[in-house]
Amino acid sequence: MxxxxxxxxxxxxxxxxxxxxxxxxxxxxxxxxxxxxxxxxxxxxxxxxNRTAQVMRRAPKSIAFVYDNPNSHYVIEMQNGILSECRKKGFELVIHPTDSHSEQVKKDLASMIGTNLIGGVILTPPLSENNQLITYLLNLDAKVVRILSGSQAPDNLSPTIYVDDINAGQKITNHLLTCGHKRIAFIGHQPSHMSSEGRLTGYRKALATSSIQIDENIILPGEFTFESGVEMTNKLMEKKPRPTAIFACNDEIAAGAIFAARLRNLRVPEDISIVGFEDSPFSRQTWPKLTTVHQPNADIAAKAAAFLIDLMLDVPCAKPKSYGFQLDLVERDSVFQLAD
Amino acid sequence: MxxxxxxxxxxxxxxxxxxxxxxxxxxxxxxxxxxxxxxxxxxxxxxxxNRTAQVMRRAPKSIAFVYDNPNSHYVIEMQNGILSECRKKGFELVIHPTDSHSEQVKKDLASMIGTNLIGGVILTPPLSENNQLITYLLNLDAKVVRILSGSQAPDNLSPTIYVDDINAGQKITNHLLTCGHKRIAFIGHQPSHMSSEGRLTGYRKALATSSIQIDENIILPGEFTFESGVEMTNKLMEKKPRPTAIFACNDEIAAGAIFAARLRNLRVPEDISIVGFEDSPFSRQTWPKLTTVHQPNADIAAKAAAFLIDLMLDVPCAKPKSYGFQLDLVERDSVFQLAD
DNA sequence: AATTAACATGACAACGTTGACAAACAATTT
DNA sequence: AAATTGTTTGTCAACGTTGTCATGTTAATT
The missing domain is CATH 1.10.260.40 (lambda repressor-like DNA-binding domains)
Structure with a gap:
């Protein structure tokens, strides 16, 4: 045997x-x-x-996916995207959930790289925003590809997959504007979170090019959770005059917003329009279904994996490449066209 | 360097x-x-x-988690449970999503085992119900632990973690009965799916010990999806007399059921009570929040991983062990206490 | 026919580790 | 003091592969 x-x-x-x-x-x-x-x-x-023996003479054919994200849809979609690329190229994936606030990540990764278990790493926000970590990994001789929010790569420390949240935030805000909304709230702002920041920037840009004055009172900070969505919406509904639309920073917040509106006997979208961001399965399972921005997580992750594997295989391309994703609106049932 | x-x-x-x-x-x-x-x-x-060199002289210190399940919460929770155990014991996890209907699984696993990449596999339903696959893997000299639905291990082909869906189904049905419901529908039955089958068996048992006659017309087959929940509930609402409660086979179906009821201007739970199963994040993000059965996926998976690692480390315990989980009710807001 | 080149094949070391065994040393018993 | 035991350390082969280099074979050129 x-x-x-x-x-x-x-x-x-x-x-x-x-x-x-x-x-x-x-x-x-x-x-x-x-x-x-x-x-x-x-x-x-x-x-x-025997792969083990092969790796001993050549180089590791495994990569790590490191994440610190409570959103299971996001993680699974990313993971599936990476996996599909790994399969094609005969690579394996090592999963590494982590707490980005702890120094442990560094140690764990150093160990995986040092022991020859993996040869490269895919980093998602907020880990991907930590240049110190990236330099550290690079010094360890590992290959790194990061997924970031932005309209371009911030530097060429490593190949970057960037996702244009700014443009998408602008698009969806414009959609609300086109539907006649004049008082649009923004909930779920997290200053430390580049995606959140980008979406807000898009919101500001859209309002700036309209004739509408930005009201900082209806831009609320909060977590990317259902509970936080409920809470922020509760606060928002006290404001006078009440906003007619809410731009929630992601679908989960939006689901919370719908829940909170419902509790106050407000109709969605007739009394209040709500949009989300990400197009997670959530957005199809609220009532009404969410108008949102489609974020092709699996494709984004697959692209990152493809880059990383090229890098590890030393495909002759000395300079780190980068690649950007533009996001599209998906219109569903949570936005009301105001008559006027 | x-x-x-x-x-x-x-x-x-x-x-x-x-x-x-x-x-x-x-x-x-x-x-x-x-x-x-x-x-x-x-x-x-x-x-x-160098792990690679170590593995060459000893045995693989990696295991595979094989799943065929569209439910991201389930997968992530399982994965996290396995991972937490792997970390403790210095093992790595290789992820392998698959399509259980294809023969590809067998090939992929054979390759991972044959190339010495992994030494053991954790199987979840429906893969874990496929004895032919298990025997095949065992013949390849791999260690196998399976997670199954049932009130005991069906055989001792391999160590088994079994989850008592029957008992849980009975518990939650009894809860509806206690609340005065006399016409309780069951939606999301999938004959080929042991968990579903178990939950239905529990439902039947509960009704059998009450004085209520089982009406096969309000036991509907369907997928474990939101859309299917909507569809089944639509059918159900046509039945006369209309059920006062619905036992949905999982939370996602239940979310669909709420959605469908809402579309017909029925109040939940006043007009129709709905319960789910699994206690996924969903169940806290519907309106109203779902009464459901808590399924500790991470714990279940961690137990499976612990068994598998023991097996691989050859902890002296010749006979495959097994372990069962009993599930508890979590009462939230989707069940109405009928007056009478 | 002799020389060269090109191709096909094989011998052997190396990768970094562990296991089996042997050697050296110290401590204890006769 | 010699013999016995036990502890500590070292030598070497082995794991299954790939890279380097040498050798053997065939075909093409002189």
Whole structure:
């Protein structure tokens, strides 16, 4: 029941084990005849090269996905995107949830890299905004690709996948404006969170190009959670005059906003329009369904993985590349067209 | 910049590399004095044993989590539970989403095992119900732990973590009964799905011990999705007399049921009570919040991982062990107490 | 026919670790 | 003091692969 090795194949085929190695790795300089014979023996024994031994002579074929994010949809979509790319290229994925506030991340990653377990890392916000961490990993000889919010890569420390939250925030705010809304609140602002910041910047830009004055009183800070959405909306509903629309910084907050509005016997969207951001499964499971911005997480992650794997395989492209994603609006049922 | 090896440490400490190996692995038979010196050198060089080389001499210290489940909360919770156990024991996790209907799973797993990448597998439903797959993996010399629905392990092919859906289904049905409901529908039955089957069995048991006749017309088959919940509830609302309560097979279906009821201007729970199953984040984000059954996915998964790791480490326990989980009711706001 | 080049194959070391065994040393018993 | 035991340390092979280099074979050129 022991696993066949390259030597078993060689013995069966009557060639040296090095020749088998050549066949396995598709090197040239092997005659058709021998190649066929070896291939036959490989199938007969169901031989599979021992990855561990391969990695010892070459380089790790595993990457790590490091995240600090309570949003399971986001994580799963990212993970699936990365995985699909890994499968194509014969790489493996090591998952590493973490607490970005602790120094532990650094230690854990250093250990995975130092022990030759992985050769590269995909970083998502807020980890991806930590240049100190990135430099540290780079010094450890690891490859790094980061996913960031922004309309361009901030530097060329490492290849970057950037997602244009600013533009998307502007788009969805413009949509509300077009529907006749004049008093639009923004909830879920987190100054330390680049995506949140970007969405707010887009909101401000859109209002700035309209004739509407920005009212800082209806821009509320808060977490990216349902509970926080409820809380912020409660606060908001006390303001006079009451906003006619709410731009929630993500779908979960938006779901909370709907819940809170409902508790006050307000109709959504007739009495209050609410938009989300991300197009998570949530947005289709609220009542009414959310108008939101589609964020193709799996595609974003796949792109990051593709970059990382290229980097590890040393595809001749010395300079770190970067790539940007623009996001699209998806109109559903949570925005009311005001008559006027 | 090259990573230090055991030999570098040995040279620095002035001992043989084998002695360093002994210190690293905490073997006895090393004098305090030498041990301390070596330890100092290890720290100085920041030496970390090369996992790849270790695995070559010992056994893989990675396990795979294989799932075929569209429910991200479930997957993430499972994953986190497994990961927490892996961390403790110094194991790594390889993630493997799959399509259980394809033969590909078998091939992929065979490859991961055959190439020495992993040494064990955690299987969730429906993969865990596939005895043919389990036997296949066992023949490949892999260790297997499966997570199943049931009130006991069905056989001792492999250690099993079983979750008592029957008992839980009975509990929550009894809760509805206690609240005075006499016409209770069951939606989301999937005959091929053991959990679903178990929950329905619990429902039947509960009704059987009450004086209420089971009406097969209000037991509806369907998928575990929001959309299916909407659809089934629409059908249900046509039945005469209309049920006063719905037992949805999971929270997502229940969320769909609430949505559908709402569209018909029915109040939840006053006009119709709805319960879910799983206690996913969903259940706290519907309006009203769902009464449901708490399923401690992370704990279940952690237990499975602990079993698997024990198995791989050959902790002397020849016979496969098994472990069962009982589930508890969580009462929230979606059940109405009928007066009578 | 002899020389060269190109191709095909094989021998062997190396990767960094652990396990089996042997050697050296110290402590205890005869 | 010699013999026995036990503890500490070292030597070497092995794990399964790939890289380097040498050798053998064939075809092309002189």
């Amino acid at each position: 022991k696993k066949p090795t390259i030597k078993d194949v060689a013995k069966l085929a009557g060639v040296s084990f090095k020749t088998v190695s050549r066949v396995v790795n598709g090197e040239s300089c092997v005659s058709e005849q021998v190649k066929n014979k070896v291939q036959l023996c490989i199938e007969q024994l169901n031989y599979q090269p | 090259k990573k230090p090896t055991i030999k570098d440490v040995a040279k620095l400490a002035g001992v043989s590399f084998k002695t360093v190996s002994r210190v690293v692995n905490g073997e006895s038979c090393v004098s305090e004095q030498v041990k301390n010196k070596v330890q100092l050198c290890i720290e100085q060089l920041n030496y970390q044993p």
